[in-house]
Amino acid sequence: MRGWHSLNVAERRMHGPSVAVSTVAFSLAPPHRPADTPQGLWVPLVQRTRPPYKGAWALPGGPTQWDKTLTQTARETLVAATQAEPNYLEQLYAFGSVERSAQAERTVTIAYWAQYRESDFESAARIDDPHVAWFPTSRLPELAFDHAEIIHTGIQRLQRRASQTFVAHRFLERHFTLAQLREVHEVIVDKRVDPANFRRQALSSGEIVETGVTQAGAKHRPAKFYRFADNNARQD
């Protein structure tokens, strides 16, 4: 907020917090990965070049802008960092940490979460900015602000959704086998899933439908390809 640093302590306390948008975006692998990269949950981060937290990594985002909705700001700052449009974007939570130091301006962060599948990166430019990189959530660098908490909340949301319904397809291409769907589900919930149980639940969910196409090249019982039934994103 302009002029904020010229205010004294009492004036700073009268001032409202600033509002920023941050997005935790998940993919199963970084863009343009070598084919043998093991799958996991990866997130794009931006390295800060200015204080506070200079040198630490932060989620893509930025301050709200006068003429843009919160969702527009989330999408545009994410695309600016990753060079790719996500196939899913939803508000996650508003974080309003109380900064008890009068030296720090209080910030309310409206966090979003997003999902990418591999083909979302196909038309994307390679990122040549050394201050932008993808990290696996299992090996995150030092994070600025409360962004570690935001990523943690994003993973929880993803896992909870995965147990209520299927979000796995947003990591997959349009057509997929049940084995592919299960493997992605296992990455999200971070544990092995019984194939027969998973198959039964998936088929009875009403969420996936057969495409009529089977996997080419298989000799015995070629796997069927499925796609997701058209459902509106659940906003709860």
Place this chain on the structure above:
Amino acid sequence: MRGWHSLNVAERRMHGPSVAVSTVAFSLAPPHRPADTPQGLWVPLVQRTRPPYKGAWALPGGPTQWDKTLTQTARETLVAATQAEPNYLEQLYAFGSVERSAQAERTVTIAYWAQYRESDFESAARIDDPHVAWFPTSRLPELAFDHAEIIHTGIQRLQRRASQTFVAHRFLERHFTLAQLREVHEVIVDKRVDPANFRRQALSSGEIVETGVTQAGAKHRPAKFYRFADNNARQD
């Protein structure tokens, strides 16, 4: 935000939005109601005594404060209006409507939703402020800002939760019959529910347990009292 009205248009656009918290709180009836008041969804509102929207009704809430979390602000402003502590409070959504008029300061509203049961009002003072009143959601007065949208979103959240799980018990006392539970569920989802189906679903949900107590005074098949199993609030 102090001094905001002294800024010119260009300066206003540079300024960040202000941040407010608003809470849509539901009960099945207003506090201290006559016993024959029909049940419905009721919400407390506060009449504005200053521009903008002078005379219109608004959700309880207020600007964020320097040393309070968003949730504290939501709870305190709600209790100040209703004189009663809700038994449930959760963040609903961050609304960041874009005000395209340079005359209006842009506000980001972090909305919460809350639930009251009748006994939450027992120790509450009667509200003698003429600018605070409870309204049925079916007959709302003219609302300030985007508060009609917030109430609509709150009702949707409540209905969606009611279809995923049971939120009805937060409107009921600790012990209740299945008929009471169903009647509250019908108020929330705003339609009749088949008693036998509801009974079967409720009993198989694992969410309610028998108390071992039955309704006094009944001659034939006295109704059993149930209570909710201890579950953490689902945050998704």
